[in-house]
Structures are given as structure tokens and as C-alpha cells.
Amino acid sequence: MRHNKQSVRPLLQQRRIRDGVAHRAGIELINAGLGPAIVTRALVYLDGEHIGEWTKPTFERVLSQAPDGVQKYALFGGAVLLSGQSVFLLRLASFDRDQHADFGDLILRRLRIEIHYESLYGGEDFISASAPI
Template sequence: MDANSVTAICATVIAVASLVVSITEARASRRHNFQSIRPLLSLDCLRLNSGLAGIRIRNAGLGPAIIRVTTLYLDGDEVGPWEKQVVDPLRGTFAVWPNFSTLRPGKPIPVGQELMILAVEDYQPARDAEFWTAVTQRIRIHVQYESIYGNERQEAWFEGSPRHQIELPSHERDDAESSINNDAQTEPSQYL
């Protein structure tokens, strides 16, 4: 093997290695770009001292969330999408007509935005007990969403209040109540 052959082989190996490094770098960069704008929606119920009570959706991620599909479940039965014509019959059953925000397909939820999707502004325990029971026990919401890249579907669930869902035998209740109290400390205004 002469010097020219060794030089040609070395140049080919270096070119192939540099191609592999470039492809790996491009994939890592693309993965980073996806992760840097990934949305994270959460739905929860809250009741504030100011009187506001209801269901809130918020984007705690790094990029906007684009709503794709929403589904409302009432008492375990699928009712339809989270839209005015589907939710209005439920709103009419409460003592006070609650405020409502739709979650139509294609609607963006910007980073850091909090939106009350069903709420009473002046909550009164005696008057709005049926509303609070619906929010904490009867209503479930499923939301499918994606990032602005549109490549990965994610989902978020609203399952009511954990306090109202835990059905444990009496000997296990003490442990569950202590974990609920820890959750309540992270959101002190959620349960009054």
C-alpha cells in the first residue's frame, strides 16, 4: 500500500465520521427544538377567597398548546365536545349561570395563560353547592393538544377534585388524607 492509498482511505474515514457527527448533531438539535417549545396543559378545580370558583386550564409548558379534540363526560357518560351548544344545557341546571370558555379545535393556549373554562365569579356555598358538586364529582374533561410543530399528540384530563374521588377503607384513609393535605398546600386556595 502506497502513501496515496493511505491518504485516500484516511480522507474517506474522516468524511464518513464527519457525516455521522453532522447527522447526530442535527437530530439532537431538532429534538432540542421540539422540547424547547413543548406545551404542558393542566386542568384543575379551584375555589378562591375572592369568590371565583370553577374549572381552570393552564399552560405550564414552554410553548403554546394547540387544542385538537375535547370531550366532556358527565356522570361517566360522554356528552360531546367542550363547546357552547354541548355545555349550555348543563349550565342551565345551576342556580347561577356560570361563565364559560370554549376549547375549540385549533385554539391556541399561550405559555403561562390561565383560563377559567367554567366558573362562578361570586361563589356562595349554599347557593352554588350543586355547581361545586358537579365540578368536583360529576364533570370530567379530556383534552388532546399538540405543539406548534404538530408532530406529537398529548393529552390532559380533568378528573374533578382528588378529595372527592378517594374511596378507601377506613384504615387507609389517614394516609390518603395526609397526602391530600400535602396537595392542598401546593394550591392553598383550591379547597376552602
């Protein structure tokens, strides 16, 4: 039974991207595991303060002073990320280090997203968290 559970275990990882050469910045969520990840909740912290779950009202608050063109991906309980799937929770495709310094600071230092998830078996409460640097 343990082998069966390990053979479908998801592994969610978050990457912070701030690339002035490729002109993109954001937080990418990747399922690097062998099975689908079922999200149970996604908690958001801004400057160390819990401000809600990763839904439209929360990311509107987080991005109230962000540049135009930031793409958002809502992540709520019951959402599924398939093995090998990746999504950008936040993404600015036309990133310029000087012009968008505040957005770079937001994704690198001020914002923490804690995603709780489980496998098809359920009940594990795995956690993927992006820690500010």
C-alpha cells in the first residue's frame, strides 16, 4: 500500500522568476510529482500578515499597486494540478527591472503563498510554500 501511495504522490514546487533579460517575472507553481495534486487551500501572506486565500479579492488587494498587465491564476480548494503541469500564480510578461522594481520586490520579498494539497488518496496535508528571500 505504501508503494502505491508513493507512486502517485504529487510534489508542488514554487519558483520565483524575475528575469530582466527574458522580460518576465512571477511566481510559477509546478507539480513535479508523479500524481495529481488536489489543492485543499492556498493561504496568502503579505509582509508577514495573513490576508486570505488565493482568490480574486485577495489578489486584487495584493496587486492594488501592481503594474497593468499582471496575469493571475486563482487557486482554490478542489483545484487539481496534473503531474507535470505548471501554472503562473502571478505573471508579468513585459517585465522591466527598473520600471517594475516594486513588482519584483513584491514577488521576491513581500509575498508568501502557502498551498496545502493532497494526493488521490487524501488526508496527507502536503504543503508548498514560497518563502520570501
